[in-house]
Amino acid sequence: MIPIPETRPGDGSQAEADKQWMIRFDKVVKRFGDVTVLRELDFHVKPGEHVTLIGPSGSGKTTILRLLMTLERVTSGTIYVDGQCLSHMRRGDRLVPADERHLRRIRKKIGMVFQQFNLFPNMNVLRNITEAPVRALGVPREQAEERARELLEMVGLADKALEHPSRLSGGQQQRVAIARALAMDPEVLLLDEVTSALDPELVAGVQNLLRDIARSSNLTLLCVTHEMQFARDISHRVLMFDKGRIIEEGPPEQIFNEPTQQRTRDFLQAVLNT
Numbered sequence: 188m189i190p191i192p193e194t195r196p197g198d199g200s201q202a203e204a205d206k207q208w209m210i211r212f213d214k215v216v217k218r219f220g221d222v223t224v225l226r227e228l229d230f231h232v233k234p235g236e237h238v239t240l241i242g243p244s245g246s247g248k249t250t251i252l253r254l255l256m257t258l259e260r261v262t263s264g265t266i267y268v269d270g271q272c273l274s275h276m277r278r279g280d281r282l283v284p285a286d287e288r289h290l291r292r293i294r295k296k297i298g299m300v301f302q303q304f305n306l307f308p309n310m311n312v313l314r315n316i317t318e319a320p321v322r323a324l325g326v327p328r329e330q331a332e333e334r335a336r337e338l339l340e341m342v343g344l345a346d347k348a349l350e351h352p353s354r355l356s357g358g359q360q361q362r363v364a365i366a367r368a369l370a371m372d373p374e375v376l377l378l379d380e381v382t383s384a385l386d387p388e389l390v391a392g393v394q395n396l397l398r399d400i401a402r403s404s405n406l407t408l409l410c411v412t413h414e415m416q417f418a419r420d421i422s423h424r425v426l427m428f429d430k431g432r433i434i435e436e437g438p439p440e441q442i443f444n445e446p447t448q449q450r451t452r453d454f455l456q457a458v459l460n461t
């Protein structure tokens with residue numbers, strides 16, 4: 188198992204305190220209409236830490252990732268990424284609502300891999316990987332292509348650079364999506380049920396790739412999965428969610444071998460029996 192990263196040394200200031208965490212949720216509430224999905228949620232993820240969210244369907248796990256990607260906005264509370272607040276920014280000594288430029292700066296730190304791959308169907312594999320670095324980061328195309336080819340090598344698809352996604356298996360498409368997320372050189376990688384749309388025989392390959400990435404990089408990982416063995420393998424810490432709250436958290440051995448909450452025991456039994 189990879190050692191849990193040490194908390195960064197700080198100078199005691201609030202700004203430094205904020206930077207101790209790569210991700211911080213502070214009393215986050217999210218409602219959709221009159222449905223409250225997240226209830227005053229507090230949690231922190233250290234730089235380089237791998238955290239997995241588990242819990243029943245509808246408990247709010249994907250919503251957390253979508254809030255981090257700013258695909259949704261909080262109803263109340265605050266989210267920080269690497270010490271930067273997602274809803275406000277500093278202008279002089281005032282706090283003002285975050286503008287698009289501020290959000291783009293934060294989003295650049297985060298890569299996300301979705302359940303449904305979300306590749307651009309009209310672009311070949313190489314273009315799928317280079318598009319965002321070229322357009323959003325201004326990386327010269329030649330340099331982006333060189334990096335994309337390295338990443339394709341890493342995910343085992345060096346020979347597929349010029350194929351279109353529709354010619355690839357689901358497992359291969361998901362590998363391209365992983366390469367695409369890494370091409371932005373993110374500090375945080377969000378994984379949302381990345382193997383649940385795959386045929387069973389393709390799951391192990393994608394999971395092994397992610398295990399290798401988790402082992403060999405300094406990325407901060409936040410992962411939502413129903414695959415408990417995968418959660419056990421890649422996580423430093425597992426958070427058990429129920430009804431928009433964390434009801435139990437701890438290292439995987441503790442959560443999976445000795446859960447303290449009846450709700451966690453019931454959930455694990457139900458998942459492990461399916």
Ligand SMILES: Nc1ncnc2c1ncn2[C@@H]1O[C@H](COP(=O)(O)OP(=O)(O)OP(=O)(O)O)[C@@H](O)[C@H]1O
Nearest residue numbers: 219222224242243244245246247248249250251411
């Ligand atoms: N855009 C939306 N509009 C209305 N309701 C939403 C929206 N997005 C999510 N919800 C609701 O929020 C709740 C939490 O959804 P979320 O996808 O975060 O759960 P989850 O724990 O990830 O579930 P699953 O394990 O099934 O993916 C669900 O009841 C869902 O129907």
